[in-house]
Amino acid sequence: MAGIKDVAKAAGVSVATVSRVMNNRGYISKETRRKVEKAMESIDYHPNQIARALQKNQSYFIGIIVPDSNHPFFSDLIKYVEMSANERNYKLLVCNSLDDPDKEAKYISMLRQNQVDGIIMCSHTMDIESYRKVPFPIVSFDRFISSTIPCVGSDNYRGGELATEHLIGLGCKRLLHISGPLELDILSNRRRDAFVITSMKHGVAYDIIEGAHNKLTFNYFWTFIHENLTPERLQEYDGIFCSNDLVAYALYLYAQQHGIDVPSQLKIIGYDYHSFTRMLQNPKLTTIMQPSDRIGVMLTNTLIQMIENADGELINNTTVDVTLVKGDTT
Template identity: 35%
Template structure:
């Protein structure tokens, strides 16, 4: 039987390149001094034999890898799962592949992933994680675009109109008769634009805000227990809940059912995101839907423009205005 279709080995690469196997290993691992001529010969042999993915050889030759790093908190959350699928589809249409990194809400893990992405010579990075104070992004020379994350004024941030969504959700609760609508969110603060929308509507109505925070990185069932405890503290004064993500809204609905509280008669609930998964699981949930596919396509377009030199990135101090897309309020049986 002919061996011409067997998988090539490191020895085959060395033989074709006219160097030792040790030299090939040093080139692949970027160890020790090697002339550019030697690197080029090894890279060309790798490419010719398809010893490893051609991206390795291209990177060694100073060309693009056609790979993009994507950093998200976790694909276990429906929103980020749908974001990753949409990004992968948009990248595939442009001839790129995706390297996925789940930060799990840990800043140190995100730093490790950044090093991994750089060492794998990705062409750019799309970040949707929510860890603060990641100074390493300031030192990255690769093009970076974020999805709903403020990293730096000069890094493009693609997102939905969060503040408008917060206003729409809160205004609906007031129209449905709520007089003490609460906000339930992951983290409270000036960066939470959904909270800003909620607060602005209540300020205009002369109603005192009620804000609860339960971080979405807290594992289950602890997270649901904390949400239930917070809701119990405000029963029965709270007559509506604006949850800044649909999973939290679902947890509120589950708590209400167990507590014998009828929705929407005694409690009205609005979520946020409107992912396909949650829409199937909770078809009656009133929610503010983000245009996730559009956001992801736009993030890919922005990143590839920067990679291809079509965007001006020469001045790192240049402030880039966030790219925002309108949201859609979908009314269901929970309001």
């Protein structure tokens, strides 16, 4: 059976260099990495992951808990987390909480029993103290939990500001924001804060409809709009900022169904710009893009940095910039 010395000989490098490539440690040039990887392939060498894990007291597994992997944003995010983890020789376990705190708690317990090295938390249904008691590294997406748990998220306030300013700049006089649930202190609610402050700054009338639950399916949002916006009420607004793109698209279809033209009578802006949004051609949504690729990489790198530098300094929170993508709905 081929070993690490055989890889080093085939690649024409030292055993230490092969080890650094395998463990992703230290600086390795792209050319050297390619030589080592080509040598491993040519002699059919496969590292013994179990031995590595026992030697380092690591499993090289990380978990990610999301509300619903079927939602396009979280589907995209999982893809980029998995890609980034794979580059660092880690494997990913995916858990869906479906916004159930009991299920979320059971998943944390299950991941602990399977000795994962850390968790990326994208579902936040439990109280903050429950996360603080978890005995291994956690990185949070979009929620500040504690000073010892880093948070990665997009600039939600700026996103809400960009959306509201865009509608006002197009001449909208009465605005509506369809938000997510506001009972949790999550960063996405800063979109609502920016909407209110920007509307007030410009002296523009506004209303807010709060999402009853953070359900992440199109059918839920379609029903939610029917239950909370009569056609008569919808006609009171000329600009609506939605908390995500599924809401925005459901709202667009609802407006069309009732003879309200978008964008001449009603302008609509979403939030996310995920794979579903990019797929849409009629209409192309105007939306705020929070880059799931950059967020996924930052979440993964932050967690692995915590895992591999357990006694190091605390890692700072990270905010990723957002941008407005102009489409056909404004």
